[in-house]
Amino acid sequence: MSSNNTKSEYYLGNPNLPNKHWKDEYTKEMVYHLKKSKANLLHFAENFFYIIDPDEGKVVIELFPFQKRMLRTLRDNRNVILLASRQCGKTTMLSIYALWVACFNDYQNIMIVANKEATAIEIFRRVRLAYEELPNWLKPGVKEYGKTSCEFENGSRIGISTTTGSAARGASINCLIVDEMGFVEPQSILEDFWRSVFPTISRSTKSKVLIASTPNGTGNLFHRLYDGAEKGDNGFVYERVIWSDVPGRDEAWKQEQVKALGSMESFLQEFEVQFLSTGDSSIDEGLFYDLSQSCCDPKIVLDEGHYKIWEEPDSNKLYVVGVDISEGVGIDASVIQILDITDLKAIKQVAVYHNRMIAPLEFTNKLHSILRNWGNPLALIERNNCGAQVVDRLVFDIGYEKVVSYGAKVANRDKVQMGMIAHTNTKYKGVMNMRYFVNEVKSVEFRDIDTLKELKDFVRHPNGVWKARGTTHDDRVMSLIYALFILEKEITERFFDILELDTYGKPSAIEPMDFGLKMFEDPTSIYLDNEIAGSSTAGLGAVVFGMEDTEDTSDLDDLLSTGWVQLG
Numbered sequence: 001m002s003s004n005n006t007k008s009e010y011y012l013g014n015p016n017l018p019n020k021h022w023k024d025e026y027t028k029e030m031v032y033h034l035k036k037s038k039a040n041l042l043h044f045a046e047n048f049f050y051i052i053d054p055d056e057g058k059v060v061i062e063l064f065p066f067q068k069r070m071l072r073t074l075r076d077n078r079n080v081i082l083l084a085s086r087q088c089g090k091t092t093m094l095s096i097y098a099l100w101v102a103c104f105n106d107y108q109n110i111m112i113v114a115n116k117e118a119t120a121i122e123i124f125r126r127v128r129l130a131y132e133e134l135p136n137w138l139k140p141g142v143k144e145y146g147k148t149s150c151e152f153e154n155g156s157r158i159g160i161s162t163t164t165g166s167a168a169r170g171a172s173i174n175c176l177i178v179d180e181m182g183f184v185e186p187q188s189i190l191e192d193f194w195r196s197v198f199p200t201i202s203r204s205t206k207s208k209v210l211i212a213s214t215p216n217g218t219g220n221l222f223h224r225l226y227d228g229a230e231k232g233d234n235g236f237v238y239e240r241v242i243w244s245d246v247p248g249r250d251e252a253w254k255q256e257q258v259k260a261l262g263s264m265e266s267f268l269q270e271f272e273v274q275f276l277s278t279g280d281s282s283i284d285e286g287l288f289y290d291l292s293q294s295c296c297d298p299k300i301v302l303d304e305g306h307y308k309i310w311e312e313p314d315s316n317k318l319y320v321v322g323v324d325i326s327e328g329v330g331i332d333a334s335v336i337q338i339l340d341i342t343d344l345k346a347i348k349q350v351a352v353y354h355n356r357m358i359a360p361l362e363f364t365n366k367l368h369s370i371l372r373n374w375g376n377p378l379a380l381i382e383r384n385n386c387g388a389q390v391v392d393r394l395v396f397d398i399g400y401e402k403v404v405s406y407g408a409k410v411a412n413r414d415k416v417q418m419g420m421i422a423h424t425n426t427k428y429k430g431v432m433n434m435r436y437f438v439n440e441v442k443s444v445e446f447r448d449i450d451t452l453k454e455l456k457d458f459v460r461h462p463n464g465v466w467k468a469r470g471t472t473h474d475d476r477v478m479s480l481i482y483a484l485f486i487l488e489k490e491i492t493e494r495f496f497d498i499l500e501l502d503t504y505g506k507p508s509a510i511e512p513m514d515f516g517l518k519m520f521e522d523p524t525s526i527y528l529d530n531e532i533a534g535s536s537t538a539g540l541g542a543v544v545f546g547m548e549d550t551e552d553t554s555d556l557d558d559l560l561s562t563g564w565v566q567l568g
Contacts, residue, residue, distance in 0.1 A: 011142040016132040020141045020153045030137050037138060038104040041075050042068055045096045050133035051126070058133070066245040067093055074210055077237040081222075081229050082212035084241045085271045090212045094177050095126045097210070098158055101175060103131075103139050107155035110175045113163060113193075115184040120160040123179060124148065127158060163193040173201050175208045182216035182223070185424070185465065190221055211236075215275045217460050223275050243271035259505030263436045282435065282458040282466070282477075291438075295449040303353075307370070310447040311350040313520045317342045318512055319350070319374045322483025323367060323381040324475050325390050328359040335479040336367060337451070338374055339444075341487065344508050347437065347444045352451060354476065360386045364393045368400060372521040378495055380404045380482040383419030391419035406491060420482055424465070430481040431466045433488050436506065444484075451476040 011017035026034070037044035042063065051061045063071070067089055074080055074097045084090035098110050112127075114120035128150070131139060141153035149159035163184050176197065184190040201207045213222050228234035243249050243257075258267045268274045283291065298308035313319075317340050326332035336353035353370055355363070367390065371379060381403060383391040394400045395418045407421030420426070438444050438455070446452050457472040468474035485491065492498060492507045500509035 011145055014132075016136075017142045017145060018136045018139070019143070022136060022141055024137055026137060030135075034138060037100075041071055041097070041100050044100050044103075045071065048134050048138060049096050049099070049130050051092060052129070061092070061096075064089075064245075064247055066241055070239055070241065071096060073237060073239050078207075079209045079236045080211070080239065081226050081236045082210075082239045082241070083226050083273050084212055084214060084239075085243045085245070085273055086214055088241050088243075088246055090241070091123055091179055092126065094179060094210060094212060095123060095130065098175070098177060099127050099130050102152060102156040102158050103134070103154075105154075105156060108157070108174045109172055110156070110158045110177065111173045112158065112160045112177045112179070114160070114178075115163070115180040117162050119180060120162055121147065124158070124160045163190050173197075173207065174204070175210065176201055178209070178211045180213050181211050181225075182213035182220060183424075184221075187220050194221060209236075215269055215273050218275045219461075226275075240273060242273055259503075261432065263432050263440060263504065265435065265440075266432045276460065282431075282455050283439065283452075287439065287442075288452065288456050290442075291444075291446050291452055292449060294445045295447055295452060298351075298447070303355075303366075306355040306358075307351070307353045308448065309351045311340065311348065313374050315375065315520055318510075319377040320483050320486045321371060321374065321377050321379040322479040322481065322485070323379060323387075323390075324479040324482065325360060325363065325382060325385075325387040326356065326475065327386050328355075328357055328363065330356050332356065332473060333475040334358055334360075334363045335475045336370055337476070337479040337483045338370075338377075339480075339483045341510075344487065344510065345441075345443050347484075349445065349447045349451065349480075352448045352476065354450070360390050361393070364390045364398070368394060368398055369521075371400065371402075375520045376400070376402055378402045378404055378486055380406070380486055380491075381419045382422050382478070382482060383417060384422045387419065388417075404486060404491060404495070406485070420485070427466070427481075429488070430485045434477075434481045434484045436504070437484055437487065440504075441502070441506075448476070451480060455480075 009018060009022040011019045033043075033047065037048065045061060046063055047060065049061050050058055053059050070082065070090070070093045073082075074093065082090055082093075094112070098112060101108050102110055112120060112123050114123060124147070128145075131150075139152075140156070142150065143153050144151040149157065151157040181190070198209065201209060211222070211225065215223065217223070225234065225236060226238060229236035229238035243254065254267070254271075257271060258264055261267050261270065265276065269276050296310070298310050299312070300309040301307070302309070320339050320341050322337045322339075324333075324335045326334045328334065333354050333356040336351075337349065338351040340348040340350050351370075351374075353366070355366075358366065367379075367381075371377065379400075379402060381387060381391050381394070391403060395403050403418050404420070405418050407423055407426040454468070454472065454474055454476045457469040458466060458474050458477045459469045460466050468477075486495070487507055489498070489501075489505060489507060492510060496507070496510040496512055498507045498510050500507070502508040
């Protein structure tokens with residue numbers, strides 16, 4: 001074989017992107033593979049489709065039997081819906097099919113749609129990588145080549161879009177690929193997209209629609225389409241791939257995943273591909289009744305009923321705080337949940353602050369006062385929206401040092417920000433963590449009936465998102481989720497010594513690291529003009545618990561001179 005290639009034969013001078021001027025001589029072996037790849041999708045994939053392997057780097061894909069089955073289903077059927085486990089390569093299978101069609105068929109318009117623009121771009125990046133790694137004699141020349149679309153000299157085109165975009169609407173599409181349909185938010189946008197696009201595609205007798213997703217609750221469009229495919233009444237052919245279809249995954253692997261996810265429920269959805277019911281309460285009637293048995297009137301009521309205390313602070317106990325913040329205009333509430341986590345097998349709700357009318361600036365002062373009541377514990381505070389000003393003022397202006405930061409990486413933010421960044425993934429992880437402690441191991445003892453009622457109205461919606469039912473509120477629940485999220489192992493190990501893990505890899509025994517002196521203020525000392533229910537401590541000065549006698553008493557003398565009292 002000889003070559004007379006010049007730079008003008010390549011798109012933008014890239015030797016992996018031949019254009020219409022590219023020429024070369026074909027050997028018998030090339031001709032064989034060219035014909036074989038055009039006729040056989042699996043031959044094309046197993047000989048020429050490159051992927052990035054985390055261990056081996058760039059390699060030609062080695063297909064598992066279930067992946068070959070998936071590719072045959074995509075090839076041989078017009079409308080296909082894949083219900084697929086995490087980490088089974090479903091997106092790669094869609095990419096292989098899209099590139100194969102574009103390379104060996106003229107004038108095909110292939111549109112890849114994903115739940116997020118970043119996901120769509122990542123899918124297209126895989127397609128581009130695979131195309132560039134193909135030998136030049138196997139692939140059509142490039143006419144246009146960008147980050148969101150490419151067009152070849154054979155007239156075929158691959159482009160990406162999101163369900164919120166207009167690229168697919170009204171376009172002549174030969175193959176529509178929708179990845180992670182179950183996770184498109186909001187569902188109303190997906191419904192509108194589907195109503196406008198599907199009729200246009202279905203008018204052609206040769207066009208195809210390929211859908212893939214992991215399940216995400218019931219009642220959403222993906223669930224309805226898959227359910228219809230199983231019943232055989234909507235024209236879709238279905239494939240179902242679960243974790244055990246992947247070679248090398250056994251019961252030990254399953255248990256490791258359950259531990260990593262934190263609950264069997266999460267594993268059943270992500271890897272067993274079960275559609276977990278939507279509309280169901282976070283707690284059923286039986287559990288609600290059981291949990292309500294420990295609810296009772298608070299020991300102390302302060303701030304016109306906004307601040308309720310069931311147990312007074314104890315210097316020998318370990319507390320965490322979760323905070324959800326509102327605008328303070330009478331709709332949602334700013335809520336502080338205080339939990340006693342001394343014994344992780346018997347977590348206790350000891351105090352709740354709830355106020356719909358407190359502005360963020362004033363709430364920051366209130367939050368700081370309450371944190372001082374409980375010995376300056378770790379606090380996980382949502383920083384989204386108006387929460388950012390509360391977190392930043394508490395940390396940078398007041399100097400509170402025990403604010404937990406989490407979520408920047410999950411939300412794809414380059415800069416680490418103080419507080420909890422609420423994101424679809426962090427919220428889901430927080431809900432699963434909360435349900436583990438409340439529903440599975442039943443280690444949380446509730447005192448506040450209002451929190452429990454909110455939890456009963458905290459339901460899984462058709463798009464898989466957990467939130468309040470109808471016009472009810474979930475502010476108490478979200479702050480509870482944030483408080484318990486401190487017991488997510490990734491956070492716990494940053495602030496505590498983990499003495500023991502349970503069978504699911506969750507901390508079951510911890511002790512605090514030595515952060516120095518714990519200062520506890522009597523919660524009633526900042527409410528001297530309030531009526532205090534069930535307490536005889538009105539009028540006391542601020543109290544410090546847990547101070548040890550030392551020879552140098554100058555610091556202690558300073559505190560005593562300003563109204564503090566030493567106990568013990």
